[in-house]
Amino acid sequence: MRRDPDFRRLWAGQTASQLGEHACLVALPLIAVLTLHTDAGRLGVLRAVGQAPVLLLSLFVGAWVDRWRTRTVMVLADAGRAVALGAAALAGLLGVLGLPALLVVAFAVGVLSVFFDVAYQTSLVRLVARDQLVRGNSALEGSRSAAQTGGPALGGTLVSLLSAPAAAAGGALFFVVSFLSIRRIRRIEPVPDRAARPPRLRRRITAGVRFVARDPALRAVGLASAAFQFSFAATMTVYLLYLPRELHLPGSAVGLALAATGPGALVGSLLAARLPGRFGHGVVLVSAAALGDGVLLCVPWLRGPAAVTVPALVAVNFLFGAFGQLVNVTTMSVRQALAPDPMQGRVAATITWAGMGVAPLGSLLGGLVAEQWGLRTGLVVTASGMLLSPAVMALSPLARLGRTLPPGGPEATGERRR
Numbered sequence: 539m540r541r542d543p544d545f546r547r548l549w550a551g552q553t554a555s556q557l558g559e560h561a562c563l564v565a566l567p568l569i570a571v572l573t574l575h576t577d578a579g580r581l582g583v584l585r586a587v588g589q590a591p592v593l594l595l596s597l598f599v600g601a602w603v604d605r606w607r608t609r610t611v612m613v614l615a616d617a618g619r620a621v622a623l624g625a626a627a628l629a630g631l632l633g634v635l636g637l638p639a640l641l642v643v644a645f646a647v648g649v650l651s652v653f654f655d656v657a658y659q660t661s662l663v664r665l666v667a668r669d670q671l672v673r674g675n676s677a678l679e680g681s682r683s684a685a686q687t688g689g690p691a692l693g694g695t696l697v698s699l700l701s702a703p704a705a706a707a708g709g710a711l712f713f714v715v716s717f718l719s720i721r722r723i724r725r726i727e728p729v730p731d732r733a734a735r736p737p738r739l740r741r742r743i744t745a746g747v748r749f750v751a752r753d754p755a756l757r758a759v760g761l762a763s764a765a766f767q768f769s770f771a772a773t774m775t776v777y778l779l780y781l782p783r784e785l786h787l788p789g790s791a792v793g794l795a796l797a798a799t800g801p802g803a804l805v806g807s808l809l810a811a812r813l814p815g816r817f818g819h820g821v822v823l824v825s826a827a828a829l830g831d832g833v834l835l836c837v838p839w840l841r842g843p844a845a846v847t848v849p850a851l852v853a854v855n856f857l858f859g860a861f862g863q864l865v866n867v868t869t870m871s872v873r874q875a876l877a878p879d880p881m882q883g884r885v886a887a888t889i890t891w892a893g894m895g896v897a898p899l900g901s902l903l904g905g906l907v908a909e910q911w912g913l914r915t916g917l918v919v920t921a922s923g924m925l926l927s928p929a930v931m932a933l934s935p936l937a938r939l940g941r942t943l944p945p946g947g948p949e950a951t952g953e954r955r956r
Contacts, residue, residue, distance in 0.1 A: 544725045549677055551719035552658050555616060556685035558712030559651050562623065563588065564796070565705040566644050567778055574637055582775050582905020584637070586898035588644035589771065591652050593895035599656050600887020601742040608661035609723050615654035616717035622646040623710035630703030643706075656890065659870070660883040673811060682866070685800075746884025749877070750892075756876055756885065758934030759869050762927045763893030766831070769923035771897035773834065775904030776916045784913045785840065785847050795851035802859025809860070810867035819939035820931075823868050827928035830861025834924060838917040872936070875943040 563585075570576035570584055603611055626643045629635040662674050750756045781792045806826075814822045836854050840847045877885040900920075907916040931937060 544723045545674065547719050547723045548658070548661060549681065551612065551616075551716040552678055553681035553685065553716075554712045554719065555612075555654055555658075555716035556682045558619065558623075558709045558716065559647070559654075560685045561705075561712065562644075562647050562709045564778065565709060566640055568792075569635075569705060570637060570640060574640075576637065577909075579905045579909055580637065581779065582902045584640060584644060585771065585775055585901035585905075587641050588648045589894065589897040589901060591645065591648040592890060593898060595649060595652050596656065596887045596891035596895065597743045597747065597884075599652050600746055600884040600890075603653070603656050603660055603883040603887070608657040609720060611657040612654050612661070612720045613717055615650040615657070616713045616720065618650045619647050619654075620710045620713040620717065622650070623706045623713070626706040627703040627710065630706060635703070635706075652890075656883060656887050659886040662874075677807070742884065746881060746888045749881055750885055750888045753876060754935040755872060755939065756889070758930060758936045759873060760889045760892035762827070762930040762934070762936070763869075763889055764896050765930055766827075766924060766927035767893040768896040768900040768903075769920060769926060771900030772904035772907065772920040773917065773924060775901045776908045776913060776920055777837070779908060780837070780913045780917050781851075785844075787844055787848065791844055791848050795848055795855055798852040798855040799859030799862075802856035802861075803863040806860040806863025807867060810864050813864065814868050814871070815941050818941050819868055819872060819943060820937040823865060823872075823939070824928055824932045824937050826861040826864040826868075827931055828925070830858050830865065831921075831924035831927060833857045833861070834921040835918070837921065838914050872939065872943060 566588065567576075567581055567584055570581055576584070622643050626635060626639065629639050658678070662678060750760055778792075781787045781795065787795070810822075833854055837851065840850050873885060873889060874882065904916070904920055907919055910916075911919070
């Protein structure tokens with residue numbers, strides 16, 4: 539697959555886009571915390587606003603992407619996010635980058651990220667053969683998981699060492715790189731014939747939701763994702779306050795600690811290409827989720843100077859990245875194997891909606907818990923909630939998946955035309 543130029547372009551563009559997206563997810567809240575001195579409640583609102591588009595738009599976007607070329611969707615999403623962050627950088631230079639402006643930018647980036655994320659997950663199925671999905675997902679999800687903390691580390695470093703405008707401009711630059719890479723993809727995608735009258739949008743969305751709800755394994759993926767994303771959003775809201783205010787770490791140290799998830803994710807990507815085929819997809823999913831989520835419970839008990847806490851945080855985040863990436867790639871392969879081609883975008887969007895759709899509520903809860911119970915206790919409570927995800931997997935058909943995945947029905951779309 540490395541010899542396929544179009545896959546390389548998709549991979550490079552997706553990597554740059556994910557770095558920019560996840561840098562913004564931490565850079566914008568850190569600007570609010572370190573520059574605007576935002577309290578826990580308002581920080582929760584800021585994070586919730588950036589995550590709300592997943593809840594509001596994912597199902598619509600999934601139905602829409604199934605009818606269009608994913609390359610076009612990704613290119614337009616990159617361009618829009620670059621413009622939004624460029625406007626934020628300009629507002630920072632003019633001295634008018636306050637919390638209202640951050641809320642607008644966070645929402646705009648969140649909306650366009652929904653389009654990009656659904657499109658890139660769908661694009662792989664249209665770009666490579668089915669027997670290449672695991673390897674393709676291993677590469678793409680490796681980049682995404684590395685970006686989940688490599689991006690925040692970059693965002694934290696830019697905010698700490700440079701300025702708010704520089705952090706916003708850095709995110710915009712990544713989206714420009716992604717735009718330039720993805721627009722060079724030459725392969726023509728086999729998309730449905732839009733000349734034919736499609737079913738109503740509501741019916742197509744309902745068909746995607748019904749397909750996921752009726753499939754026991756896909757339903758479990760959605761429920762486990764919801765449990766994880768809700769608790770993870772709450773945990774990160776407390777976490778971003780806990781490191782600078784409870785452990786008294788500067789932004790650069792916060793970035794360094796978060797960056798450790800990147801190398802961990804790369805290790806997890808390599809393991810994901812081998813372990814499910816050797817031990818079974820179910821065993822890998824449950825055990826990796828339990829270990830990866832459980833390791834975050836070590837963070838609230840850290841005390842002492844930065845020379846002690848930072849290496850410990852690096853170790854914790856490395857393990858979280860490795861096991862989390864192993865879960866990400868394995869669940870992505872399960873979803874793509876079980877979904878028929880005409881349903882890929884809607885299945886991806888439905889599971890994203892079920893998982894990330896509850897993240898805004900988690901962010902709000904994290905801010906509330908931190909205000910009411912304190913940062914350390916709040917982190918214990920929210921991190922404990924992350925263990926709900928492996929519990930859901932263990933009690934579902936996912937735990938019984940073997941070394942090979944059952945194929946999805948090619949016609950099980952649940953749609954009828956009029």
